[in-house]
Amino acid sequence: MDGPDVGWYLIVAAILFGTGALGVMLRRSPLIVLLSLEIMLNAANLTLIAFARQQGNLDGQIFALTVMAVAAAEVAIGLGLIVAMARRRVPLDVDQASALRG
Amino acid sequence: MTIGPWICLLAPLAGAIAITVAGTRISRSTAAWISVLTTFLAFGGALVAFIALWSADPSDREHVSTAYTWLTAGDFEVKMQILLDTLSSTMMLVVSGVGGLIVWYSMGYMHGDEEERRYFAYMSLFVFSMLMLVEAGNFLLMLVGWGLVGLASYLLIGFWHHKPEAIAAAKKAFVMNAIGDATFALGCVLLIAATGTLEFGSVFDQVGSMSTTTVNLVALGLLGGAVAKSAQIPLHTWLPDAMEGPTPVSALIHAATMVTAGVYLLVRASPIFEAAPDVQHLAAIIGAITLLVAGVVALVQWDIKRVIAYSTMSQIGYMFLGAGVGAYGYAIFHLMTHAFFKALLFMTAGLVIHHLDGEQDIRKMGGLRSLMPRTHIAFAVGALALMGIPIFSGFWSKDGIVAAAGSSNDTLGWVLYVAGLVGALLTGLYTTRLYFAVWRGEPSDLVKAHAHEGAGEGPRSMTIPVGVLTVLATIGGLVVIPGVWEPFLKWIDATAEPLVQATVAEDYITSAIAVALALIGFFVARYAFAAGRQVVRRPAIWQVLEHKLYFDELYDALFYRPAAALSVALRRKVEEPIVERSLDEIGAGTIQAGGEVGRVQSGLLRAYAVAVAFAVCVLVVVFVAVR
Numbered sequence: 023m024d025g026p027d028v029g030w031y032l033i034v035a036a037i038l039f040g041t042g043a044l045g046v047m048l049r050r051s052p053l054i055v056l057l058s059l060e061i062m063l064n065a066a067n068l069t070l071i072a073f074a075r076q077q078g079n080l081d082g083q084i085f086a087l088t089v090m091a092v093a094a095a096e097v098a099i100g101l102g103l104i105v106a107m108a109r110r111r112v113p114l115d116v117d118q119a120s121a122l123r124g
Numbered sequence: 125m126t127i128g129p130w131i132c133l134l135a136p137l138a139g140a141i142a143i144t145v146a147g148t149r150i151s152r153s154t155a156a157w158i159s160v161l162t163t164f165l166a167f168g169g170a171l172v173a174f175i176a177l178w179s180a181d182p183s184d185r186e187h188v189s190t191a192y193t194w195l196t197a198g199d200f201e202v203k204m205q206i207l208l209d210t211l212s213s214t215m216m217l218v219v220s221g222v223g224g225l226i227v228w229y230s231m232g233y234m235h236g237d238e239e240e241r242r243y244f245a246y247m248s249l250f251v252f253s254m255l256m257l258v259e260a261g262n263f264l265l266m267l268v269g270w271g272l273v274g275l276a277s278y279l280l281i282g283f284w285h286h287k288p289e290a291i292a293a294a295k296k297a298f299v300m301n302a303i304g305d306a307t308f309a310l311g312c313v314l315l316i317a318a319t320g321t322l323e324f325g326s327v328f329d330q331v332g333s334m335s336t337t338t339v340n341l342v343a344l345g346l347l348g349g350a351v352a353k354s355a356q357i358p359l360h361t362w363l364p365d366a367m368e369g370p371t372p373v374s375a376l377i378h379a380a381t382m383v384t385a386g387v388y389l390l391v392r393a394s395p396i397f398e399a400a401p402d403v404q405h406l407a408a409i410i411g412a413i414t415l416l417v418a419g420v421v422a423l424v425q426w427d428i429k430r431v432i433a434y435s436t437m438s439q440i441g442y443m444f445l446g447a448g449v450g451a452y453g454y455a456i457f458h459l460m461t462h463a464f465f466k467a468l469l470f471m472t473a474g475l476v477i478h479h480l481d482g483e484q485d486i487r488k489m490g491g492l493r494s495l496m497p498r499t500h501i502a503f504a505v506g507a508l509a510l511m512g513i514p515i516f517s518g519f520w521s522k523d524g525i526v527a528a529a530g531s532s533n534d535t536l537g538w539v540l541y542v543a544g545l546v547g548a549l550l551t552g553l554y555t556t557r558l559y560f561a562v563w564r565g566e567p568s569d570l571v572k573a574h575a576h577e578g579a580g581e582g583p584r585s586m587t588i589p590v591g592v593l594t595v596l597a598t599i600g601g602l603v604v605i606p607g608v609w610e611p612f613l614k615w616i617d618a619t620a621e622p623l624v625q626a627t628v629a630e631d632y633i634t635s636a637i638a639v640a641l642a643l644i645g646f647f648v649a650r651y652a653f654a655a656g657r658q659v660v661r662r663p664a665i666w667q668v669l670e671h672k673l674y675f676d677e678l679y680d681a682l683f684y685r686p687a688a689a690l691s692v693a694l695r696r697k698v699e700e701p702i703v704e705r706s707l708d709e710i711g712a713g714t715i716q717a718g719g720e721v722g723r724v725q726s727g728l729l730r731a732y733a734v735a736v737a738f739a740v741c742v743l744v745v746v747f748v749a750v751r
Binding site for chain 1 (some may be wrong): 725726727728729730733734739
């Protein structure tokens with residue numbers, strides 16, 4: 023098997039996931055939150071592909087494609103929401119969108 | 125042979141169903157005619173059965189006709205069967221005959237009532253139930269009829285449902301009767317356990333093989349049912365209140381038929397009672413007490429129907445006395461003559477009430493004789509029969525019971541004998557008091573106010589039945605003349621052999637004493653009336669009697685108040701603090717917990733993200749640790 027050891031891929035994936043998670047937890051702009059989500063999904067994809075390669079099994083790669091499709095759909099909705107918020111002049115700040123407080 | 129009884133049984137049922145199903149599609153008078161004609165058809169059936177039985181050989185006078193098997197449980201079977209013998213055919217004639225006359229009379233009495241159809245449906249239902257009771261071939265069917273007459277009585281007492289007193293009276297009658305129904309049912313259950321059957325014939329054959337305790341308990345259970353249905357002490361308080369119902373109902377149910385069902389049961393089940401002589405004596409003692417108590421209470425009542433109601437209790441007391449000492453023939457004989465003259469008294473009272481637009485207080489009556497001369501004669505005949513004046517029907521039957529009690533020649537017999545004679549005196553007193561208060565003296569203001577209407581005394585549908593009953597109350601007793609001609613007693617004896625038999629001399633001596641006492645009662649009451657005062661003069665005694673010896677108050681204190689207090693206590697101590705508060709607390713606790721938990725829902729997206737991340741970390745640690 024060529025290329026770096028699977029451990030390296032996992033490290034990169036962990037860094038990406040951590041970056042994404044921190045982005046979701048710390049940033050207030052919905053656009054950035056959405057971007058961070060995508061980073062997390064891609065970290066997961068990277069993991070899937072790395073393991074698929076290591077195992078010599080294509081299931082993981084197929085699953086990564088599915089994740090991408092879901093991510094695309096999710097981004098379409100998320101961006102749609104953000105555009106709708108902007109049009110209605112709702113402040114683009116996730117902390118202020120707290121109408122569901124118990 | 126058995127087609128007659130089946131027609132007799134089913135015709136009134138068909139009438140009740142037809143009126144109910146037809147509803148408002150038929151006119152009120154059509155409903156009335158259906159009821160009258162089906163009841164007379166039942167009488168026709170009873171007559172056919174009677175004639176068939178009469179012409180049959182004396183040894184062949186007991187027929188059981190089974191329609192189908194009703195219930196099966198292992199070896200135990202109850203069949204839909206009727207029993208035709210001399211006793212049941214007599215009862216069928218009395219019930220359907222007097223019933224037909226009274227239903228006919230109702231046409232006039234209830235005319236114009238908005239719910240006439242309902243009334244006649246109930247009346248037909250009652251006649252059917254009563255015939256079911258007397259024709260039943262086993263104890264369970266009898267219990268069915270027993271319960272159904274209670275239901276019909278409840279429905280008819282409360283017929284005028286806009287009157288709160290009528291509703292209360294109906295409920296009281298139903299509850300009191302339910303006590304008796306329960307003891308009757310318990311007796312039946314014991315019988316099934318002891319003999320495995322409820323058919324009269326098989327049960328009576330096995331009486332000897334039952335243990336004394338069982339027989340006594342069964343007899344007590346049956347006696348309880350009889351006492352409640354026949355309004356004997358201590359379950360008598362419902363009958364006077366039942367007078368809230370329409371007067372024909374009082375005549376039919378609460379005088380002529382239903383209340384005498386207890387006597388019928390005592391005679392029908394006589395083999396059981398004979399095996400439990402103590403219980404049978406108890407029945408006689410209850411009868412004696414009731415006839416005295418009801419007789420004295422009747423002396424102070426002001427309501428015309430209540431006086432007659434107490435007199436009914438008193439006369440049924442005589443029948444219990446007769447059945448209790450074993451004079452079955454005389455008990456049934458008195459049942460029959462009583463049905464004639466008491467129905468007559470109620471119906472003439474109904475004519476008076478009808479004429480005076482619903483007034484029942486005898487203080488407002490008086491001098492009605494000039495206004496309603498023919499009704500007066502009918503009432504006088506009924507009163508004479510009730511007092512037991514010779515040739516009138518009550519004379520032949522009542523004295524026979526008293527004489528039979530005396531002829532048993534033991535202490536109990538003599539006590540009962542004296543009680544019966546004192547009862548004759550009381551009967552004379554209260555009957556005369558009622559008669560004079562209503563008919564004699566100067567016409568009262570109320571009577572004068574109604575005098576101008578006085579062309580007729582009532583519609584023909586009311587006066588003809590009264591006329592027929594007047595004749596029956598006069599000559600109905602002539603089927604028994606002691607020592608000369610006793611076909612009625614022989615007829616009943618074929619079914620229930622009497623235990624005691626007074627000699628002819630005893631019969632006539634007793635009659636002489638009883639008539640003398642009744643006449644003394646008559647003259648005392650007449651003297652009191654002429655002097656313008658009451659028979660009972662001591663205010664203290666009057667007070668006690670007016671409260672009916674405080675039976676209602678006693679039951680109130682014994683049963684109602686403890687039950688009510690218990691209910692209130694249970695509500696205060698259990699329902700409110702435990703049940704209700706626990707529910708409240710569960711609700712309040714849920715709301716409070718929800719409020720507390722709700723705070724976690726901050727609405728901050730990032731907080732949720734942190735929570736999810738934290739939870740994932742924890743789960744990872746847990747999974748790793750567990751592995």
